[in-house]
Amino acid sequence: RMPRTLLGIESSCDDTAAAVVRGRSVLSSVVAGQGGLHAAYGGVVPEIAARAHAETLDDVVRRALAEAGCGLADLDGVAVTAGPGLIGGVLAGVMTAKAIAAGTGLPLVGVNHLAGHALTPRLTDDLGYPYLMLLVSGGHCQFLVVHGPDAFDRLGGTIDDAPGEAFDKVARLLGLPQPGGPSVEAAARGGDPARFAFPRPLLDRPGCDLSFSGLKTAVLRERDRLVAAQRGLWRQDRADLCAGFQIAVRDVLAEKARRAIAIYLGSRPSAPALAVAGGVAANGPLRAALFSVADAAGLAFCAPPLALCTDNAAMIAYAGGELMALGRRDALDLAARPRWPL
């Protein structure tokens, strides 16, 4: 039986989040970003993130309960991201969850952040196990076959940067605002994707592994060449660079998805489906390409709404509920783990 109502807590990167989920309905989902705090540093500063989480968590939890119209007495459990992530932030969340569990006697369950992303499509859609999952965010890129809340087969993943990281770096190279994904996608709309012949990394190698750092370097090289030749970048150059980069990312992910699908179908799933999660899953051309790849292979395609694709605590509460239904509980010595492969 699915425990009815769970509080979820997430603080593994730069969003402080709490949510209340009852069964499959999200009663509240509060996400407090820290974007502004890190803007001057060109990336998330772990110490600054940890302090901000510690300061914000109590208030975010209080807001999530209030918006759900719940008191602690209405809960059946507390789920918290116990890794992987920036350890100071993970610790802040885990300590908050332990304090609530100790004070109320509620069961506590530690959730893998990646499992939270990977189970999100089951929160939003009627999706049975096993399904194929592409997790694409600023920090992660992997193909998983999801067999259960605690059972994953990793088919492949990036050997260097995550695609979101590459979008962010390309935006920085071209003087476009952060986060890079949406601004590169917008700039690419007026661009010619065929003007620059960017590489399609690792397509020549078998398997589902991916690489994005060479692509970013290729954009840097073209930018420098243009700047040297004409003493600056024109608006059209920027658009063409973005379009060429975006199409290369799309092509690589689509082809690797085709290969992952072939492996997944080998296990004869009864209702085959491809699901996506992570911030990069917001990318229009990528979504369209993944949809056609899935459709051509006879798979259903599932892309949860963006607010549940990016970091949030509803996915943690939901995943915690599935784990608790399997009997999983953690004691008050639950460890915070900076690294925790699925």
Ligand code: KG4
């Ligand atoms: O899942 P997420 O919110 O955070 C983690 O990385 O865990 O993903 C954020 C990433 C950023 O790198 C952002 O640039 C990228 O997702 N992103 C996009 C788009 N929207 C967000 N990338 C490509 N196209 C987009 N439309």
Ligand code: ZN
């Ligand atoms: Zn994430």
